[in-house]
Amino acid sequence: MAINFIGLNTAVSGMLSNQKSLEVTGHNVSNLSTKGYTRQQAVLETAQTRFVANSWVEMGASVQEIRQIRNIFLDNIYRREVNALGYWETRANAVKDLEAILGEPILEGLQSTLNRFWDAWQELAKSPDSLTVRALVRQRGESLVYHLNHMGSQINKLQDDINTEIMKRIEEVNSITKEIARLNVIIASVEIAGNKANDYYDTRNNLVDQLSRLVHAEVREHPDGQMDIIVGGYYLVSKAIQTNIYAGQNAAMSHFVVPKVEGLDVEINVGEGAIKGLMEARGKVSGAKGSIDNGTPNTTADVTFAVDLSNTDPAYLDNLKANAQNYIDELKKNGLNYNLRLISYDGSGILSNDNFKTDDISFLNALNSLTTTSTGNADFGQLVEELAGTGPFQESANRYVFVFSQESINGDGTVAATDDINGYIATLKSNNIKVSVVTDESNFTEGDPLERGWDVITGSTGGLLYDIATPAEDFASLMTEAATDTAGDVNKVIATVDESLDIISNVRKMLNAVVNIVAREINKLQYSGKTLTGLDGGAFFEPIEPSLPMEMGNIRIATAMKDLNNIVASQTDANGDNVIALKVAHLRNENLMKGYVQVLSVDDYYQNIILRVGNMGHDAEQIAKNQQTLVYAADNDRQSVMGVSLDEEMSNMIKFKYAYNAATKTISVINEMLDTLIHRTGIS
DSSP states (O other), X not given: OHHHHHHHHHHHHHXXXXXXXXXXXXXXXXXXXXXXXXXXXXXXXXXXXXXXXXXXXXXXXXXXXEEEOOOHHHHHHHHHHHHHHHHHHHHHXXXXXXXXXXXXXXXXXXXXXXHHHHHHHHHHHHSTTOHHXXXXXXXXXXXXXXXXXXXXXXXXXXXXXXXXXXXXXXHXXXXXXXXXXXXXXXXXXXXXXXXXXXXXXXXXXXXXXXXXXXXXXXXXXXXXXXXXXXXXXXXXXXXXXXOOEEEEESSTTOOOEEEEETTTOOBOOOOSSHHHHHHHHHOSSOOSTTOTTXXXXXXXXXXXXXXXXXXXXXXXXXXXXXXXXXXXXXXHHTTOEEEEEEEEEXXXXXXXXXXXXXXXXXXXXXXXXXXXXXOOOOOHHHHHHHHHTSOOSSTTOEEEEEEEOSSOSSOSSSOOOHHHHHHHHHHHHHTTEEEEEEEOGGGTSBOSTTOBOTHHHHHHHTOOEEETTOOHHHHHXXXXXXXXXXXXXXXXXXXXXXXXXXXXXXXXXXXXXXXXXXXXXXXXXXXXXBOTTXXXXXXXEEOSSTTSOSOTTSOEXXXXXXXXXXXXXXXXXXTTOOHHHHHHHGXXXXXXXXXXXXXXXXXXXXXXXXXXXXXHHHHHHHHHHHHHHHHHHHHHHHHHXXXXXXXXXXXXXXXXXXXXXXXXXXXXXXXXXXXHHHHTTXXX
8 A cells, every 4th residue: 555655646746847847838938038038947857766665666756956058158158259249339339420520531521621721822822912812811721720629629529428438337337246246145045045046047147248248257156156257357246245346537637537446446457348449439548638648749849958068179069059049949930849958068977957948048048158178088878877867847748869079979988888878778768868969970870999879879769960060150050950850850759640449549649740730830831931011920820728739629820810911921022922822832742741650741641540540440340240240149059058949848848748647647547546445445
């Protein structure tokens, strides 16, 4: 009889096990369209056998667990691909917005406005005395500056909008990680109670998928079901503990933000993802007003005259004193901001080191007070040490040093060793100092016997060589040429934009290079001519805010140009003289944009900007499309494992139904057998 009752228990276990399997199947079908749902499966196992009546008896089936059918490897592939998709989609969208602002080549962009401006000057060259044409020049100039300022404000707004989007995305990361930490607590409590928290796992995994689009998140799961989230080496989630990131200032006076770890005030490396894409689209630069990183032209020249007073011919020193003003005047004509420093030295070391900032009068007075000394053998190494220990007046200024010396590098009759020279060069370059040398031609390529010439210093630091023996009547031209070279190098710095992944900030730099260099070149030509009334010319453009260089958003037609007579078309005040008007008109084809790796006209440089933006946009859009395909493929792969298939679930439902029915039939048969045994055995 005991065995018969055990058979009844066995049938009941089969009925209950298949009933549970039917419930799981129904749960799967119900969640067919639930986002992030992972299909579940009731795992059946043979119940533990028992020894009854001298024999082992099978006890039926039991439900071992309700497990999720999920492949972690496929999850990781999907998250890696969706992370890259978030990055490239963000870049592609930013370039689209930038292209809409530039409006090239379909809409009326800057190129059309520039063409009309150049054409107006061409018309003025035909009628240099015409007030009507002068009015056209001013009107076209006003149209140009309006376009530039409007474009600048739109680019500023685009950067600010992206900056705001970064803040929102950071908040989204915190919201997701906070929810993951909360689910960790729930999952742990459910698992400890011996139950399965499969639906909570689904919710948490869906959150991790969302997080992976924003940042590169490393996921670690614990045996108790809890999960850690690591981003950039920092735990944003550690079981039940969640750490926020926040939008912190990326530089002093900047309103641009970067993600930082709360409580540590350190920037977190978010890896690829939408947040990194947004930061690169905006530019990983300072958002402070006048930030050179963000495109404001670097027009400040920190100029140092280093005068060697040892055994220097007094006539050469007199030439420098008499013509230093020419250098300063040429800097002013080129529209550069400058700071002046004077260092004097001889064989005994550094004699003076004074910063005169923009006080050119005091600078010239100090220069005029210098006299040669009898202490020879000046050592260039001492000057290098002094320069290295002297910071620039402005941290971001372009630094130029002009060494006036008749001696070789060491100047003491001993050979400057190659290691010493390399050390000098390394120190100068690390301090961003470009050294030009005014010396005897005999010292250009070789100095003391077996010693290298000054060209090794100038060539390695980006400076130039000038002949100190230039006749007195030509020394003024030498100083003007030196200032022109300084201005040219400043323009090179402005026009050269290093390759980087930043989008808007780099385009701003290039556009502002066009604005600043063209405006200063036009002003230089205007200063060199005469107005219609015979007066010396003045600036055609001027900055709205004088403390900042001319750029998009900070340029206007000079107030003096309200009087049309002040527009300079002629080099002299002779009737019909159109020299200046022609030179301005021809600037469009002049190779003004001389970078370190390219020499382009204004029009070609601008077309290069448009081409660069177009290529960036095309590349980002194409990669985003390819990445979307990879995401679809990765998701299809994992859905083939974790997704609910109606065909499969219907098949399982039929299978479990028949198994359930078989178990109930077994119970019915055993029940009838027991009834017969109990009630009819022994009845005659």
